[in-house]
Amino acid sequence: MADDKRALQPTRLPALDYLVIGHVTADLTSLGVRLGGTAAFSGLTAQALGLKTGIITACSPELDISLVNPLIKYIKNSSKSTTFENISNGVHRVQHLYHRAEPLTKDDIPQFDPDPDIVHLGPVANEVDWEILSRFPHSLKCLTPQGWMRGTDPDQKVVYQHWEGFENILPQADVAVISHEDVRMEESLIEEMASAIPVFVVTENFRGARVYWHNDVRFIKAPEVKYEDDTGAGDIFATAFFYRYLFTKAPWEAGRFAVTLASCSVTRQHLNSIPTADEILQAKMQLIG
Numbered sequence: 199m200a201d202d203k204r205a206l207q208p209t210r211l212p213a214l215d216y217l218v219i220g221h222v223t224a225d226l227t228s229l230g231v232r233l234g235g236t237a238a239f240s241g242l243t244a245q246a247l248g249l250k251t252g253i254i255t256a257c258s259p260e261l262d263i264s265l266v267n268p269l270i271k272y273i274k275n276s277s278k279s280t281t282f283e284n285i286s287n288g289v290h291r292v293q294h295l296y297h298r299a300e301p302l303t304k305d306d307i308p309q310f311d312p313d314p315d316i317v318h319l320g321p322v323a324n325e326v327d328w329e330i331l332s333r334f335p336h337s338l339k340c341l342t343p344q345g346w347m348r349g350t351d352p353d354q355k356v357v358y359q360h361w362e363g364f365e366n367i368l369p370q371a372d373v374a375v376i377s378h379e380d381v382r383m384e385e386s387l388i389e390e391m392a393s394a395i396p397v398f399v400v401t402e403n404f405r406g407a408r409v410y411w412h413n414d415v416r417f418i419k420a421p422e423v424k425y426e427d428d429t430g431a432g433d434i435f436a437t438a439f440f441y442r443y444l445f446t447k448a449p450w451e452a453g454r455f456a457v458t459l460a461s462c463s464v465t466r467q468h469l470n471s472i473p474t475a476d477e478i479l480q481a482k483m484q485l486i487g
Contacts (some may be wrong), residue, residue, distance in 0.1 A: 210309045211271055215249035216241075216441070217310070217337075219330060220320035220345070221299050222255045222263055225429070225468070226283040232468050233265055235280065236320030236342055239433035241269045242472045243459075244316075247441050252314070254307060256299040256325070265469060272308060276300040280323050282356075284429055291379070291428075293356035295323055295348070303327045313337045316440050319371075320433065321345025324359075328367045340440045341374040342433065343367075347381065358382050368394035373443060375399040375436040397449050399439060401432055401460070409453040418453045420461045427467040434471065435460035438481075455481050 223235035237255045242265070244251040253266060256274035263270065276299035283294040302325055313336040319326050322345040331339050349359030358381075361367075368374060368391060378400050381387045392398040392410035400408045406420040438459045442452035458481040463471035473481075 208272060208308045210311060211252070212310075213250070213312055214252045214271075214310065214314040216244035216251045216316045216318065216437075217254065217271075217314040217334075218244070218251070218318040218320050218437075219254045219302060219307070219326055221280040221302075221322050221325050222253070222257050222261065222266065223322060224257075224261055224279045224281040224297075226281065226296075227468070231262075233261070233263060234282065234429065234468070235322050236318075236345075236433045236436075238266050238469065239430035239472070240318055240320055240342075240437040241266055242469065243434045243437040244441065245269060246473050246475070247438070247478060249316075249441065254302065256302060256306075258299065272306070274300050274302060274306050280325065282322075293348075294354045295350050295356050296354055298323045298325060301325045301327065302330070304330050304333060307333050310334075316340055316444055318342070318437070318440060320436075322348075324348060328370070331370050338373070338440065338444050339371040340436070341368075341371045342436045343374060343376060344380045344432070347376075364391060365394055368398075371395055373397040373399070373440060375401065375432070375439060377401045377403075377432055379403075397443065399436075399449075399453065399456075401435055403428070404464075406457055407435065407453055409449050411449040416450055416453070418450075418457045420457050423461050423465050426465050427471065428464045429468055430471055431460045431463050434463045434473065438473070454484070458484060 220237040225234035241253045252271040256276045257279040261279040278297040281297040285292045317334040317337040318340045398410040435456045439456035442455040
């Protein structure tokens with residue numbers, strides 16, 4: 199556990215390449231409780247890509263975070279961990295949200311000197327204050343807004359919730375990645391969101407992803423693979439995209455790179471889906487070829 203990172207919030211931290219802010223989660227599976235959440239999947243993916251990575255999160259002391267403990271920069275104390283149950287067939291996913299940890303606000307964010315190269319706000323349960331972006335004027339500001347579009351019904355099933363103020367929030371960022379299921383495949387809403395931010399990406403499960411840039415859109419087809427588990431695939435895609443875009447400023451290339459790694463990820467279960475060094479190398483070689 200990371201008790202030392204709960205005891206006192208740091209005031210200043212050294213440089214990072216990649217900072218992800220959001221809840222690590224307790225994912226209920228047939229094999230028991232597993233660590234999950236965008237913060238975990240994206241943090242481990244960024245580390246696999248060779249980036250100096252940090253996570254700011256909130257969870258209860260009972261959650262086993264040993265897999266990401268080296269990446270944790272600060273944990274906000276919480277009596278409960280955000281707890282999900284996911285059921286997916288590779289095309290559609292049903293989620294239940296049973297508990298939510300403490301929210302993350304601007305006051306929870308230490309000072310970084312200098313700003314991280316990439317700051318990724320990764321809400322999973324409407325727990326991240328988007329105004330955190332203002333703390334990082336010199337970073338590539340990236341969003342995976344799925345958690346701002348999630349509510350729950352009386353049975354604790356996750357349902358669509360309109361993202362209030364998205365037209366004012368998206369322009370504050372540089373890149374955003376959503377799933378077409380996040381917005382119930384509403385094309386008019388997708389177009390409105392895409393027009394509000396420089397680079398916008400819509401993933402479409404096993405089919406691939408759409409990349410919007412400079413009033414143009416391209417579809418990148420995913421390769422056929424043997425599906426095992428798509429938990430975290432969207433987070434892996436997003437982090438791969440942010441990484442490649444940071445270094446190339448080429449959204450189409452970043453999209454192809456991210457589709458390749460996300461497709462590999464669904465052939466393994468849960469956090470075993472994090473890209474391997476060989477997969478990353480092969481994805482880069484495909485772009486060169």
